[in-house]
Amino acid sequence: MKALVTGGAGFIGSHTVEKMLDKGWDVVVLDNLSTGLRDNVDARARFIELDIVDSKLSNIFAQEKFDYVVHLAAQTAVPYSIDHPDIDCKVNLLGLVNVLEACRHTSVKRVVFASSAAVYGDVDSLPVTEECTLNPTSFYGLTKLTSEKYLALYNQIHGVNYIAFRYANVYGERQGDGGEGGVVSIFTRKICLDQPVHIFGDGGQTRDFIYVGDVAEANCQALTAPQMAANRVYNISTQTQTSVNDLVELLAAAAGKQVDKIHAPARDGDIYHSMLSNQAAVEGLYWRPQMLLAEGLGRTYHSLKKMP
């Protein structure tokens, strides 16, 4: 089976591509290398350098006749979306529509889409389920929520089959420090350089950290999940809360170092607690996170330490 992975030169994309190739997929990666790296792309995959908003996308779909699409390419930085809502909108919405138009004209069998926990905004109770009220507090969260609605309507009007995932805070090897969920990557870089880590607020704020290999596995499973599991949204998370203070301790243990913490004022608009329910994915897709946080953080630290 032939699949296209947009954003396959990025963090989650490169892990997804590797896993798909290991499972025997014929994979084509399409990426404009704005944040991704050519070196991240597995040599077994074919690479096309192109922007997802480019009109040439339809020709590529017509020539290649993909069976499946994993759409991960996006503007991924929350603060950037506040300062540049136009670019966030162009890449995340016009880019998605360009991909969906190409999918419907070439009868792609399923689109797997990367949405985000950012669609929820502030919530009253935890764990956050897919049915919770959606109140994004950034333009990035808004374009992800609107993307989910585009997918639902493309399914209703044109029969485009999809599965959308709201990932929690993804971490692991090859993560950049610019996009979403970068706290692990930022802290790990500081620890590698023997520098203190800066914590906004008291460090008691919690996040749901999910290992990138578990996210890549969810993306793979979604491609072949039965039809009855499709055309809906799932959280992809560990359903566990870890405080930022505990995260620093776990990273310090992985590095075998003492880590100094510097506390800065809490940032306006930061959510204090976050944890997503993963019951729907466990029951509907038979997916379950496998990686323990301490081990995943250890892998992340050691891979970053090896980098020049």
Ligand SMILES: NC(=O)c1ccc[n+]([C@@H]2O[C@H](COP(=O)([O-])OP(=O)(O)OC[C@H]3O[C@@H](n4cnc5c(N)ncnc54)[C@H](O)[C@@H]3O)[C@@H](O)[C@H]2O)c1
């Ligand atoms: N990392 C997280 O914690 C997290 C959480 C929730 C959702 N997501 C979503 O997962 C997806 C992958 O994120 P990531 O963390 O791997 O980020 P990333 O920046 O590493 O990957 C994004 C990839 O898309 C490419 N890209 C960006 N704009 C493009 C365009 N216009 N045309 C073609 N390619 C383009 C980049 O070059 C990069 O390779 C994104 O859709 C992101 O919004 C990530």
